[in-house]
Amino acid sequence: MMHGLQRLAFQPQKLQRPPVLLLLVISRPFSTSPPACLARRRSEPRGELEEGSEDGTRRTTGKPDAEADLDVAREWLQERDTAKGIAKIPHSIGTVTFSRSSGPGGQNVNKVASKATLRVPLHKLGPHIPKVFLEALKQKGSRYLTDDGDIVISSDSSRSQLSNTKDCWGKLYDAVVQSASVPGKTTPEQKEHVKNLTRIANEKRLDSKSKASKKKSDRRGPVGEW
DSSP, rough: OOOHHHHHTTOOOOOOOOOHHHEEEEEEOOOOOOOHHHHHHHSSSOOOOOTSSSSOOOOOOOSSSHHHHHHHHHHHHHHOOOHHHHHOOOOOEEEEEEEEESOOOOGTTSOOOEEEEEEHHHHHHHHGGGGGHHHHHHHHHOOTTTTTTTEEEEOOOSSOOOHHHHHHHHHHHHHHTSSSSOOOOOOOOHHHHHHHHHHHOOOOOOOHHHHHHHHHHHHOOOOOOE
């Protein structure tokens, strides 16, 4: 009986067949290539879609945004006539109120409401001025800019409401123009001059570095000489 129990104890068991789904996963060949969607995304050139592109391909834009903004500001400043410059800002975006003036007025002083106060919300002014000036007003601020985000300008230089109103708009235009410094456009000659200066400075730097390295090598002496 012991011999029969030993035969039963060491009888090998039959292995169960794996499920069909597991066999399919194991038999599927492993691929190291990325999925098709990722491969297509990697092959696309970087850049912004150019307006008016019919083929739908991506092309990088020509000028950086900062340089384009400066070009707009330069063109906006080409108008030397202050009156024409003021006309670029529509008066409909602001409100003008009048109060008694303490300025010159003779017998009418403190009796006639000739003092003009102009209030222009900055968010309404933004679409009518270059981005360079708008960002400068937001970051640096202005002595006319209130905590509510409005530009408030007053004038009582005259006893005429119309003259004081025009003076307010003139001060607004000056505040916008003086909020940021717009450099002139660099000419090709200036660019070439800067390029030459950079090249000369680089050559001097490399020459100085070479001389310092040679001096250091001379101090050590020939290799193997003691």
